[in-house]
Amino acid sequence: MVVFLGIDGGGTGCRAALADASGAILGFGTAGPANVNSDVAGTFANVMAATRMALTGHDIPETDLVAVLGLAGANVSMAVAQLRQMLPFARIRIVTDAVTAARGALGGSDGIVAAMGTGSVFAVQRNGIMRQFGGRGFVLGDQGSGAVLGRALLAEALRADDGFAEMTPLLAEVLDELGGVEGIITFGFRASPAEFAAFAPRIVQGDDPAARRLFDAAVTELRDLMRILQAGDSLPLVFLGGLGPFYADRLRDLWEIRTPIGSGLDGAVRLALEEA
Amino acid sequence: MVVFLGIDGGGTGCRAALADASGAILGFGTAGPANVNSDVAGTFANVMAATRMALTGHDIPETDLVAVLGLAGANVSMAVAQLRQMLPFARIRIVTDAVTAARGALGGSDGIVAAMGTGSVFAVQRNGIMRQFGGRGFVLGDQGSGAVLGRALLAEALRADDGFAEMTPLLAEVLDELGGVEGIITFGFRASPAEFAAFAPRIVQGDDPAARRLFDAAVTELRDLMRILQAGDSLPLVFLGGLGPFYADRLRDLWEIRTPIGSGLDGAVRLALEEA
Numbered sequence: 001m002v003v004f005l006g007i008d009g010g011g012t013g014c015r016a017a018l019a020d021a022s023g024a025i026l027g028f029g030t031a032g033p034a035n036v037n038s039d040v041a042g043t044f045a046n047v048m049a050a051t052r053m054a055l056t057g058h059d060i061p062e063t064d065l066v067a068v069l070g071l072a073g074a075n076v077s078m079a080v081a082q083l084r085q086m087l088p089f090a091r092i093r094i095v096t097d098a099v100t101a102a103r104g105a106l107g108g109s110d111g112i113v114a115a116m117g118t119g120s121v122f123a124v125q126r127n128g129i130m131r132q133f134g135g136r137g138f139v140l141g142d143q144g145s146g147a148v149l150g151r152a153l154l155a156e157a158l159r160a161d162d163g164f165a166e167m168t169p170l171l172a173e174v175l176d177e178l179g180g181v182e183g184i185i186t187f188g189f190r191a192s193p194a195e196f197a198a199f200a201p202r203i204v205q206g207d208d209p210a211a212r213r214l215f216d217a218a219v220t221e222l223r224d225l226m227r228i229l230q231a232g233d234s235l236p237l238v239f240l241g242g243l244g245p246f247y248a249d250r251l252r253d254l255w256e257i258r259t260p261i262g263s264g265l266d267g268a269v270r271l272a273l274e275e276a
Numbered sequence: 277m278v279v280f281l282g283i284d285g286g287g288t289g290c291r292a293a294l295a296d297a298s299g300a301i302l303g304f305g306t307a308g309p310a311n312v313n314s315d316v317a318g319t320f321a322n323v324m325a326a327t328r329m330a331l332t333g334h335d336i337p338e339t340d341l342v343a344v345l346g347l348a349g350a351n352v353s354m355a356v357a358q359l360r361q362m363l364p365f366a367r368i369r370i371v372t373d374a375v376t377a378a379r380g381a382l383g384g385s386d387g388i389v390a391a392m393g394t395g396s397v398f399a400v401q402r403n404g405i406m407r408q409f410g411g412r413g414f415v416l417g418d419q420g421s422g423a424v425l426g427r428a429l430l431a432e433a434l435r436a437d438d439g440f441a442e443m444t445p446l447l448a449e450v451l452d453e454l455g456g457v458e459g460i461i462t463f464g465f466r467a468s469p470a471e472f473a474a475f476a477p478r479i480v481q482g483d484d485p486a487a488r489r490l491f492d493a494a495v496t497e498l499r500d501l502m503r504i505l506q507a508g509d510s511l512p513l514v515f516l517g518g519l520g521p522f523y524a525d526r527l528r529d530l531w532e533i534r535t536p537i538g539s540g541l542d543g544a545v546r547l548a549l550e551e552a
Contacts, residue, residue: 076458133438136457140431140464155416162409164504181412182352188415228440 002276003060005067005089006268007047009034010097014043015265016050018058018065023273029053036083036094037073044086065089068272070100070264075135091275097264098123098132104267105238105260112229113260114222117241118197120145124229133229138193143225144218146197146243152214153199154184160210170208174199204246219250226251278552279336281365282544283323283345285310286373290319291541292326294334294341299549305329312359312370313349320362341365344548346376346540351411367551373540374399374408380543381514381536388505389536390498393517394473396421400505409505414469419501420494422473422519428490429475430460436486446484450475480522495526502527 003026004019014034018026031049033042047069051062067089074080074096084092102113102123113123119142121135138147157174159165161181178184187195203211226237236256239248248257262270279302280295290310294302307325309318323345327338343365350356350372360368378389378399389399395418397411414423433450435441437457454460463471479487502513512532515524524533538546 075461133440136431136434137461137465140427140434140461151416155412158412158417164409164501185351185413185416189413225440 001060001064002090003058003065004269004272004276005051005054005065006100006265006270006272007034007050007067007069007071008097008100008264008268009036009043009047009069009071011035011038011072014046014050014071016047016054017265017269018051018054018060019269019273021273021276023269025269026058027054027056029055035072036079037076040079040082040086043071044083047083047087062088063090066091066272066275068093068095068100068268068275070095070097070268070271072097093271093275095271096121096132096135098135099130100267100271101240101264102130102132102238102267103271104262104264105240107261107270109236111236111238111258112226113238113240114226114244114247115240116144116146116222116243116247118146118193120148120241122225122229124235126233126235134225138196142193144222144243144247145193146200147193148196149203149214149218149243150196150199151188152218153203153210154178154188154196156210156214158184166209168208168210170202170206171210200243204243215246219247222247223251223254226255230255277336277340278366279334279341280545280548280552281327281330281341281343282376282541282546282548283310283326283343283347284373284376284540284544285312285319285323285345285347287311287314287348290322290326290347292323292330293541293545294330294336295545295549297549297552299545301545302334303330303332305331311348312355313352316355316358316362319347319349320359323359323363338364339366342367342548342551344369344371344376344544344551346371346373346544346547348373369547369551371547372397372408372411374411375406376543376547377516377540378406378408378514378543379546380538380540381516383537383546385512387512387514387534388502389514389516390502390520390523391516392420392422392498392519392523394422394469396424396517398501398505400511402509402511410501414472418469420498420519420523421469422476423469424472425479425490425494425519426472426475427464428494429479429487430454430464430472432486432490434460442485444484444486446478446482447486476519480519491522495523498523499527499530502531506531 006017008015016029029050031046034046036043098121122133157171160167160171236258282293284291292305305326307322310322312319374397398409433447436443436447512534
């Protein structure tokens with residue numbers, strides 16, 4: 001009997017689901033973080049722990065499993081190659097967690113997924129073929145993400161202090177909170193993407209003029225990217241992540257917005273079944 | 277007899293000049309780095325070493341000196357306060373190296389200085405009063421600087437790889453040099469501002485369409501900042517730094533461009549004489 005394993009692994013934890021050839025779920029498991037680029041050995045340990053938990057009560061050898069792993073950090077090919085060599089499964093496909101999230105969100109339908117959280121990443125499924133775009137990280141990419149929006153807010157506060165931009169209540173509030181210009185500069189050099197992203201809720205909500213300007217610019221940029229990904233089609237959009245609903249509200253006049261039909265774990269199981 | 281000390285200190289070295297009340301130079305000295313924010317104790321040691329070299333052959337006690345120090349990192353007030361307590365001079369004024377560079381470049385005349393190197397910083401001298409703008413660092417500021425231009429080039433190469441921007445010969449060259457998309461992402465997370473800035477010469481010269489677009493945008497941004505700093509006046513501009521001549525070429529139809537009349541060390545001595 002062939003058994004299928006789906007893994008959804010991110011920076012905070014990893015989940016496993018076991019399915020038979022009909023797609024019926026035989027078991028679930030969970031374990032710690034699985035960002036393969038940050039920690040190959042830890043990812044291996046947590047993927048195996050979640051898998052063994054899912055296998056509990058079944059007499060199925062690990063070496064019989066057809067596995068699809070959606071992992072954070074899986075765009076770094078050297079880390080992926082190392083992990084692949086360590087895993088005992090019969091068949092192994094490793095993709096980014098963005099691919100499994102998009103597959104879970106869309107199911108079998110064509111569409112575009114925009115995951116707008118601390119980072120951002122896009123996927124297009126067309127005639128059943130999924131392709132990932134963006135997701136290049138905080139320094140050089142992650143258009144429209146919470147971290148990029150938060151960084152833009154702090155940069156605008158510094159410009160306003162110099163008289164290069166209009167000072168607004170939100171910019172003054174942020175200058176005050178972080179200890180003025182020096183405080184913002186110091187924060188900027190040491191802050192993680194998550195710390196920058198913590199400012200995003202105040203940008204996408206409320207009616208501060210600077211916030212509106214920054215979010216309008218981000219919406220315009222995202223709209224242009226979506227147009228390029230549509231390539232003349234009119235695929236439905238599915239938004240994921242904490243900022244997803246705010247972008248969805250701004251783009252629903254242009255394209256159909258759908259809610260995700262499943263999770264990243266559903267996507268991993270679905271992809272595993274297709275490996276048969 | 278009152279003796280005046282000017283110090284010009286940056287990330288690679290520090291220079292001292294000693295002058296009498298007429299401005300006649302009595303001695304010079306040099307020593308290692310003096311970025312007060314990076315290293316207060318090292319800055320103190322190097323400022324004193326350069327000062328003692330400048331004092332060689334003179335019977336002048338350090339405690340008699342009227343000193344102006346232009347130091348990298350002097351926009352961080354805690355570091356400046358620590359250094360001030362350690363220095364033995366009779367009078368001490370500590371400003372950023374941008375202020376002494378601008379004072380040296382303009383002398384006594386009104387004008388705007390734009391220092392366009394790895395970073396960027398601006399200063400306006402109006403009726404003899406100098407005010408600094410920008411210079412907020414690579415993450416949140418440094419508009420038009422080499423590091424910001426280089427980072428924009430790498431981000432554009434990633435966008436082009438995704439089909440979000442036109443692929444050009446320069447973008448293809450950069451993708452190839454850094455080992456493709458993965459190589460650029462990895463480089464982006466670890467590169468220093470100087471490493472990003474190493475790409476700037478290829479952006480400001482040549483006729484690659486992506487380079488032209490990025491430099492045009494930077495010129496427009498700098499022009500807008502200069503307009504704000506002019507505040508309706510028509511002050512001459514002085515450009516410093518490796519990218520200065522390229523911006524000067526693009527803005528000489530709008531404002532008079534002057535060459536700097538002196539160095540940052542000249543500026544520090546001049547400011548020290550004004551402390552009398």
